[in-house]
Structure formats: structure tokens, C-alpha cells
Amino acid sequence: xxxxxxxxxxxxxxxxxxxxxxxxxxxxxxxxxxxxxxxxxxxxxxxxxxxxxxxxxxxxxxxxxxxxxxxxxxxxxxxxxxxxxxxxxxxxxxxxxxxxxxxxxxxxxxxxxxxxxxxxxxxxxxxxxxxxxxxxxxxxxxxxxxxxxxxxxxxxxxxxxxxxxxxxxxxxxxxxxxxxxxxxxxxxxxxxxxxxxxxxxxxxxxxxxxxxxxxxxxxxxxxxxxxxxxxxxxxxxxxxxxxxxxxxxxxxxxxxxxxxxxxxxxxxxxxxxxxxxxxxxxxxxxxxxxxxxxxxxxxxxxxxxxxxxxxxxxxxxxxxxxxxxxxxxxxxxxxxxxxxxxxxxxxxxxxxxxxxxxxxxxxxxxxxxxxxxxxxxxxxxxxxxxxxxxxxxxxxxxxxxxxxxxxxxxxxxxxxxxxxxxxxxxxxxxxxxxxxxxxxxxxxxxxxxxxxxxxxxxxxxxxxxxxxxxxxxxxxxxxxxxxxxxxxxxxxxxxxxxxxxxxxxxxxxxxxxxxxxxxxxxxxxxxxxxxxxxxxxxxxxxxxxx
Amino acid sequence: xxxxxxxxxxxxxxxxxxxxxxxxxxxxxxxxxxxxxxxxxxxxxxxxxxxxxxxxxxxxxxxxxxxxxxxxxxxxxxxxxxxxxxxxxxxxxxxxxxxxxxxxxxxxxxxxxxxxxxxxxxxxxxxxxxxxxxxxxxxxxxxxxxxxxxxxxxxxxxxxxxxxxxxxxxxxxxxxxxxxxxxxxxxxxxxxxxxxxxxxxxxxxxxxxxxxxxxxxxxxxxxxxxxx
Ligand SMILES: [Cu+2]
Numbered sequence: 001x002x003x004x005x006x007x008x009x010x011x012x013x014x015x016x017x018x019x020x021x022x023x024x025x026x027x028x029x030x031x032x033x034x035x036x037x038x039x040x041x042x043x044x045x046x047x048x049x050x051x052x053x054x055x056x057x058x059x060x061x062x063x064x065x066x067x068x069x070x071x072x073x074x075x076x077x078x079x080x081x082x083x084x085x086x087x088x089x090x091x092x093x094x095x096x097x098x099x100x101x102x103x104x105x106x107x108x109x110x111x112x113x114x115x116x117x118x119x120x121x122x123x124x125x126x127x128x129x130x131x132x133x134x135x136x137x138x139x140x141x142x143x144x145x146x147x148x149x150x151x152x153x154x155x156x157x158x159x160x161x162x163x164x165x166x167x168x169x170x171x172x173x174x175x176x177x178x179x180x181x182x183x184x185x186x187x188x189x190x191x192x193x194x195x196x197x198x199x200x201x202x203x204x205x206x207x208x209x210x211x212x213x214x215x216x217x218x219x220x221x222x223x224x225x226x227x228x229x230x231x232x233x234x235x236x237x238x239x240x241x242x243x244x245x246x247x248x249x250x251x252x253x254x255x256x257x258x259x260x261x262x263x264x265x266x267x268x269x270x271x272x273x274x275x276x277x278x279x280x281x282x283x284x285x286x287x288x289x290x291x292x293x294x295x296x297x298x299x300x301x302x303x304x305x306x307x308x309x310x311x312x313x314x315x316x317x318x319x320x321x322x323x324x325x326x327x328x329x330x331x332x333x334x335x336x337x338x339x340x341x342x343x344x345x346x347x348x349x350x351x352x353x354x355x356x357x358x359x360x361x362x363x364x365x366x367x368x369x370x371x372x373x374x375x376x377x378x379x380x381x382x383x384x385x386x387x388x389x390x391x392x393x394x395x396x397x398x399x400x401x402x403x404x405x406x407x408x409x410x411x412x413x414x415x416x417x418x419x420x421x422x423x424x425x426x427x428x429x430x431x432x433x434x435x436x437x438x439x440x441x442x443x444x445x446x447x448x449x450x451x452x453x454x455x456x457x458x459x460x461x462x463x464x465x466x467x468x469x470x471x472x473x474x475x476x477x478x479x480x481x482x483x484x485x486x487x488x489x490x491x492x493x494x495x496x497x498x499x500x501x502x503x504x505x506x507x508x509x510x511x512x513x514x515x516x517x518x519x520x521x522x523x524x525x526x527x528x529x530x531x532x533x534x535x536x537x538x539x540x541x542x543x544x545x546x
Numbered sequence: 547x548x549x550x551x552x553x554x555x556x557x558x559x560x561x562x563x564x565x566x567x568x569x570x571x572x573x574x575x576x577x578x579x580x581x582x583x584x585x586x587x588x589x590x591x592x593x594x595x596x597x598x599x600x601x602x603x604x605x606x607x608x609x610x611x612x613x614x615x616x617x618x619x620x621x622x623x624x625x626x627x628x629x630x631x632x633x634x635x636x637x638x639x640x641x642x643x644x645x646x647x648x649x650x651x652x653x654x655x656x657x658x659x660x661x662x663x664x665x666x667x668x669x670x671x672x673x674x675x676x677x678x679x680x681x682x683x684x685x686x687x688x689x690x691x692x693x694x695x696x697x698x699x700x701x702x703x704x705x706x707x708x709x710x711x712x713x714x715x716x717x718x719x720x721x722x723x724x725x726x727x728x729x730x731x732x733x734x735x736x737x738x739x740x741x742x743x744x745x746x747x748x749x750x751x752x753x754x755x756x757x758x759x760x761x762x763x764x765x766x767x768x769x770x771x772x773x774x
Contacts, residue, residue: 108559115559117569183576191569192559221580225587229710236678238706239699240591246602246699251594255587528561 019422019519034119035522037420040105042126047093047101048489050133053140054088057081059482062444062475068465078461079146080162084136086149091171092133094405095178095263098270099185099216100129102412103209105420107185109513109520110203112194112529117187125180132174139166148459150260153241153252157233165231172227175220178266182216185209194512196531200294203511203535204280204287207294208273211301215262215269219305223259226252250316257308265304267401269297271364271408272339278361278411279343281509283350286536289342296335303332313384322381329379336372340365355507356430360411363438367403371396374449389459392452395445403441410437410488417492418506422519423499425491433491437484443477510536555742567744574748578755581718585759588714592707592766595700602700605691607770609675609683609701610708614665615768618658619760625654626757633750636733639740645733648746651753652726659719662712670705677706708767715763718756725749 020037030038061081064070070078104122108115116122139145145167147156156164189210193202229240230252239245241252280287287293309317309325317325343365352358374396377383387393418424447470452458456467463471505514516525560566596603632647670676675683681702683691691701729749732738738746 113559117559118573119557119559179580183573183580186576187569187573190572191565217576217580218583221584222587225584229587229591232706232710238677239703240706246599246697246703248594248598251591255591258587523558 017517018521019517020522021422021519023522032123034115034123036104036108036116036119036122037520037524039122039126040101040420043096043100043104043129046126046130046133047096050088050092053137054085054093055482055485057085057088059478061085062478064461065463065471066475068463068468070461073461075461076146077144079148079459080144082459083146083148083167084140084144087136087145087167087171089401090149090263090267091174092129092136094267094401095174096129096181097267097405097409098274098412099209099212099266100125100177100181102205102274102416103181103185103212103270105416106513107188107206107209108192109516109524110206110511111189111192111197112512112525112531113188113192114523114525114528116184117192118184121180122184125177125184128180129174129177132170132172132177135166135170135173137170139163139170142166150256151227151230152256153230153233153247153249154243157230158242158244165234168227168230172224172231175224175227178216179220182213182220185213186217189213194529194531197512198531200291201531201534202294203273204276204290204293204297205270205273207297208269208276211297212266212269215266215301215304219259219262219266222255223263226255226259229255250312253312253315254308257311258305261308261311262301262304264397264400265300267405268368268408269300271368271405271411272297274408274412274415275343275361275364276339277509277511278357278415279346280536280538281415281507282355282358282361283347283352284538285346285350286534286538287342288345288348289338290535292338293342296338299335300332303328303335307332310379310384313381314388326379326381330376333372333376336368340369340372354431355414356425356427356434357411357415357507359431359434359438360407360414363434364404364407364411367399367407367438367441371399371404374399387452389457390452391448391456391458394458395448395452398445398448403445407437410434413488413492415507416513417495418502419513419518419520421496421499422502422517423495424502424506425488425495425499429487429491433484433487436480436487440477440479440481440484444474444481445477447471447474447477510538563741570744570748574751578751581755585711585714588707588711589762589766592711595703595707599697599700599703601694601696603704604771605694605696606701606704606708607768608690608694609670609687609705610768611666611669612768614661615764618661619764621654621658621661622757622760625651625658626754628654629750629753633743633746636738636743636746637740639743641733641736641738644738644746645730648726648730648733652723652730655719655723655726659716659723662716666712667709670709675705677702677709681705711763711767715756715759718759722749722753722756725752 020035024033030042033039033042060073061078064072064078064081073081104116107113142163145160145162145164147160147162147164147167151164151168151171156168189202189206232238233240233242233247239247241247241249243249276287276293307325307329309321310329313322313326343361374392378387378393378396414425414430451467451470451474454467456463502518504517506518507514512525512529512531513520515529556563556566560569628647628650632644632651635643635647667676671679673684673687674680675687681698683698683701691698726749729738729746732745
């Protein structure tokens with residue numbers, strides 16, 4: 001076990017050296033910081049808050065679904081709950097999660113730079129994000145919104161009197177944070193690499209972040225203009241998307257999914273990058289087929305812009321469009337499978353250790369594979385006719401977004417936490433939590449595949465009695481999952497004060513971020529590193545076993 | 547430090563002025579790419595409705611004054627010229643010429659927005675062809691719409707896109723005017739030197755981009771069926 005090599009250092013030993021955390025004190029030094037590492041923390045705190053709000057909404061949904069007629073809330077409130085759950089989890093947690101926290105913390109360190117290309121813009125992005133988040137919070141506090149996270153027209157423009165404008169404004173504003181972050185990362189990766197850090201020496205996390213940034217930069221503006229049109233239609237009662245006034249509601253769906261399908265990859269690609277790092281570090285091997293994994297990220301980003309129509313198979317899109325979108329959607333399976341096969345091949349004959357981050361990485365591979373394969377079901381026109389808008393879809397995308405994206409996020413948190421804080425968390429607890437999350441997750445969402453297949457539609461507050469036992473199972477799973485998320489919250493906070501000192505490289509991993517002290521000094525490196533070897537050069541200079 | 551930029555203040559994250567210059571340039575181009583996608587949503591929607599309602603869009607275009615549109619086009623193209631001259635002056639370190647050309651660009655930009663606001667939008671509002679404000683064309687306007695057998699809702703949809711696209715464009719002009727004002731103040735105080743002309747170059751890219759958007763908007767909106 002890698003962490004076992006860290007000798008027992010008395011827990012009261014402080015970290016004395018000057019680093020980015022103790023270089024300056026006070027709230028102002030945090031709120032006005034331009035240090036990418038501190039901005040990562042600002043994001044971490046903000047998105048953890050939003051995650052908790054979104055999780056509470058999910059919990060209430062699951063409790064309500066314990067009985068067929070709904071246990072605790074009215075159908076109107078139920079609609080608001082699933083809407084808020086979706087909006088918060090997608091736009092305020094998943095989209096910023098890995099990019100804004102770990103992208104910010106790691107990109108400059110991984111390429112050997114002192115900071116991102118535009119540090120002030122980076123801080124501005126955070127303020128923009130929080131402003132957007134506050135609009136959404138206002139929408140909840142003022143009484144909620146019940147459009148679904150998709151804001152479909154003409155429901156959102158002509159039929160609802162809830163706080164659609166505030167929620168849409170929040171998503172609109174938060175989108176610009178995503179755009180600016182993506183822009184910053186692209187320029188940073190292009191222009192700030194240390195001498196010797198060629199494109200093909202970059203850790204695969206950076207390839208993922210680069211592809212993600214491209215999607216953020218090119219996709220998000222389309223969401224912005226779409227929400228802008230929704231707002232105009234609502235305010236001036238014109239018929240941009242209103243069929244009664246000559247508008248086309250399907251056009252809204254086209255524009256919305258043009259962003260929101262790539263958004264799925266904005267959520268999952270960073271996790272794939274994390275998994276590449278974890279698999280290499282805990283198998284002590286170079287990633288098998290590095291170039292293929294790198295280019296599969298780019299391929300996923302490219303194809304992601306051509307498949308949005310698979311959300312509209314049954315909403316009146318032409319059959320020919322459906323056939324093309326179906327085929328293109330299946331094409332995404334190719335680069336995704338390339339990643340899964342290469343990770344698996346990396347494990348082969350690796351010296352594998354099952355530290356907590358690795359458990360999340362392995363969990364990711366299994367759950368993402370399930371999410372991906374059921375995605376092929378849904379991309380098949382004939383199957384989608386039957387399972388469209390059922391719990392099958394809900395289960396599918398939760399396997400991608402929770403089983404995939406959040407597993408990767410948790411893996412990243414456990415892997416780089418010692419680097420960010422200089423402290424170790426208790427690995428035994430972390431492994432227990434990883435198991436609880438894995439079990440809780442599957443118990444929550446496996447029954448939903450069955451429910452959907454049996455025909456239970458999504459977004460309804462009530463359901464026929466024959467679906468109750470599977471719903472109870474799902475709620476039980478959700479409560480286990482909830483426990484699994486609370487445990488890390490506790491031991492991470494504990495470790496900030498009582499965790500053993502981690503040292504610069506507790507996992508004996510490769511990569512520039514591990515060559516600098518933990519926590520890193522304000523400018524990351526004492527002097528600009530010069531890169532002379534490929535990524536994941538395990539077997540050279542790092543002892544295999546201790 | 548590279549020889550091309552001997553006295554530039556280099557931000558701490560950069561190694562030298564050249565890296566800083568390249569990063570700023572790339573950042574600006576990526577920003578313009580996001581702008582293309584932003585306007586792209588509008589252009590795509592416009593295209594779809596124009597295909598759906600050809601008569602309505604023809605009639606709607608007839609409600610616009612192509613002569614004013616053409617005048618504004620000339621104003622904008624001229625402003626692109628003066629902006630290019632401003633960038634050139636900045637590169638040569640000619641402070642007075644820089645201020646002069648920036649000011650000319652500012653004036654032309656304001657002229658464009660003023661003409662748009664008063665002679666077009668306000669006029670549309672008075673003649674009841676502004677969508678969302680009691681859209682009901684009268685007199686010759688209505689006769690022309692009837693002659694083309696255009697459904698009124700489609701004409702309103704056209705006007706809707708006209709206002710949206712020119713509105714978002716004008717908003718970008720206003721932002722551009724703000725940027726020019728900042729630059730003029732900076733140049734006046736001698737803060738823009740030959741070595742730090744980068745900022746003028748970036749503003750120039752933005753200004754030209756906004757002009758190019760108009761070059762597409764003008765024929766798409768005004769020249770479908772020129773009647774006056
Ligand atoms: Cu999709």
C-alpha cells in the first residue's frame with residue numbers, strides 16, 4: 001500500500017514551509033486572490049455548497065417516491081424539486097466540478113507554469129459563477145421553478161408563472177464563467193508549457209481538459225443565446241418558439257441540445273482524464289496506447305457536437321434526421337471504448353495497489369461502461385421509441401453523471417487532496433466510503449433501469465402501485481449513497497487539522513505536480529522545471545516497492 | 547525579454563513579453579470564436595424561419611429602410627478603416643495620431659448606434675412594426691404585406707429577428723464604444739506606448755469582428771426585397 005510508506009509523523013507537526021495556503025491570511029487574501037490554487041479552493045467550497053443543496057432536493061424526491069401517491073410533497077412541489085435538483089447538479093456542480101477545481105489547481109502545475117495565462121480573468125470567472133448561482137438560489141427561495149432543467153418551450157415561456165426568469169438568468173450567467181474558464185485553460189495549455197513539455201509528454205488529464213475547454217468555449221454561447229431568446233419571448237410575448245404565434249418549439253430543443261449534449265462530455269471527459277492519471281499511478285505503468293487515449297478525447301469533443309438530435313427522436317424530428325443522429329450517437333461509443341480498453345490493458349501486469357483513489361477509478365470504469373452501453377440502447381431509434389422519457393433514461397444518465405463524472409471527481413479529490421492540503425486523510429475510512437458509494441449508487445439506479453423498462457415515466461409525482469417495491473429499493477440505495485458522501489466530508493475536514501503530513505509525493509506518482517512540496521509554494525515551483533521524459537515514466541527513478 | 551518588446555511590463559505568470567503577447571492574441575481569437583457561436587444561434591434560427599416563411603420574411607424586409615441601412619454600413623466600414631489606422635499609429639508609437647483615430651472611430655460608432663436608435667428602431671415603434679409593442683402595420687406597410695400574401699405572424703417573426711440581431715449587434719457596438727473610451731483616456735495619459743500597443747491591437751480585433759457581423763446582417767435583413 002503506497003500510503004503505508006509514509007512513516008508515522010506526529011499529527012501535531014504543522015507544515016512550516018511557506019506555501020500558497022500560509023503565504024497570506026485573511027478573508028480578503030482569499031476573495032481577491034489571483035493564485036489558481038486558491039481559486040480552485042473558492043470553487044471547491046462553492047460547488048460543495050451547491051452539491052449539498054442539489055442532494056437535499058434528490059433526497060426529498062426519493063422520500064416522496066416511497067409511496068405511489070407521494071409521501072411528503074404536493075405534485076407541484078415535486079416538479080420544483082426535480083427541476084432544482086437538475087439545474088443545480090448540472091449547471092452549478094457537474095459542469096464546474098473537475099474543470100474549475102482540479103483544472104484550476106492542476107493545469108499550471110502539470111505543465112510547469114506559475115499560473116494560468118489570465119489570473120484576473122480566472123478570479124472574475126469565479127465571481128461570475130457565484131453570481132449565477134445566487135440567481136438560482138434566489139429562484140428557489142422565492143418559490144421555485146418547475147420547467148425541468150431543460151427549460152422546454154412553450155412550457156417555460158407561456159404556461160408557467162414560477163421563477164423561470166431568475167433560474168434562466170442564473171444558468172445564463174454561470175455559463176459565462178464556464179466560457180471564460182475554458183478560454184483560460186486553452187490559452188494556458190497552448191502558451192504556458194514549461195521547456196520540454198511537448199504535447200505528447202502531457203499527462204492525459206490535460207488532453208481531457210483541453211478537449212473539455214474547447215466544448216465549453218464553443219457550446220456554451222449557444223446555450224446563452226437560447227436562454228436569451230426564452231427570456232425575450234417571456235418578456236415581450238413574441239412567438240420565437242411559440243407555435244401559436246408561428247414559432248417552432250422544436251427549434252428550441254435543437255438549440256438547447258446543441259449545447260446540452262456536449263455538456264454531458266463537459267462533465268464526463270474531465271473524469272476520464274482523472275481516471276487515466278489514477279490508473280497509471282496505481283498500476284505503476286504508462287497508460288497503454290497513450291496517443292489513442294489522447295486523441296479519443298479530441299474525437300469525443302468533435303463528435304459530441306453532431307449528435308444532439310438523439311434527444312428528439314420522439315418529438316417530431318424527421319425520421320431521416322433521426323437515422324443520422326442515431327448512427328452518429330453510436331459513433332461516440334468508439335472513442336469511449338478505446339479509453340475503457342486502454343485503461344484495462346494498462347491494468348494488465350501492472351503492480352496494482354487499491355488505495356482509495358484507485359477504487360474510485362475502477363468504479364468509474366465499471367459504471368461508465370454500463371452507462372455507455374445503455375446509451376447505445378437509447379441511441380437505437382426503435383428502442384428509444386419505448387424507453388424515451390422513462391426511468392431507463394434517468395438511470396442511464398445517472399450512471400454517466402454520478403457513476404462516471406462524480407466517481408472521477410471523488411477519485412480526484414482523494415488523489416490530489418494531500419497535494420492541495422499537505423495532509424493525508426485516513427485511507428481505511430476512504431476505502432470504506434468508496435465501497436459504500438459504489439453499493440449505494442448501484443442500489444439506487446439499477447432498479448431504475450428496470451422501472452423504465454417496465455414503463456414508469458420520469459418526472460411524475462405519482463406512479464402505479466406495482467412499481468412501489470423497486471422505488472423503495474431505489475430510495476434505500478439513495479440513503480446509503482448519501483451516507484457514502486457524508487463520510488468523506490467528515491474525514492476531509494478532519495484531515496485539514498489532524499491528518500498526518502503527506503510530504504511532496506505520498507503516492508510515489510509521476511508528474512510535475514508531485515515534484516513540488518505539498519502544499520505547493522505560491523508560484524508552484526522554485527524554478528521553472530525542464531521536462532525530459534514522457535508522462536507516466538514509471539520504472540525510472542521511482543522505487544517499485546518499499 | 548525579446549527584442550521586439552523591450553520595455554513592456556510582463557505579468558508574473560509569463561516568462562517574457564512575447565509569450566504575453568501571444569497569449570493575449572490567442573485568448574482574443576478564442577473569445578471571438580465564442581462570439582461566432584453566440585451569433586451563430588441567431589443566424590441559424592433566422593435561416594430556419596426564413597425557409598419556413600419566405601413571403602413573411604420578404605414582406606418584413608420591406609418594412610426596413612435599406613438606404614439608412616446602407617448609410618450605416620458605410621459608417622461602420624469607415625470606422626474599421628480608422629480603427630486599423632489607430633492600431634497602425636499605436637505600433638509606430640504616434641500618440642497624437644492614435645488619439646485622433648481612436649476618437650474618429652468612437653464618433654463613427656456612436657453615429658451608427660444613434661442612427662439605428664432614432665431613425666430606425668424609434669421609427670419602427672411609431673409605425674407599430676416593433677414586435678412585442680402592439681405589432682400592427684398600417685397603410686402602405688399593410689398593403690405590401692397583403693400583396694405578398696404573407697401571414698402577419700411571420701412578418702412579426704421577421705421583425706423579431708431584426709430587432710434581436712441588430713439589438714445584440716448594437717449592444718456589442720456599445721461595449722466597443724466603452725473600450726474605445728478607455729483606450730482614449732489611456733492614450734491621453736501616455737499609458738499606451740509603442741511597446742504596449744497590444745491592447746489597441748486586441749480592441750481592433752474586437753471592433754473589426756463586430757463590423758463583420760454587420761456585413762452579414764445587412765444583406766440578410768435589408769436586401770431581401772428592396773422596396774424603398
Ligand atoms: Cu445526448
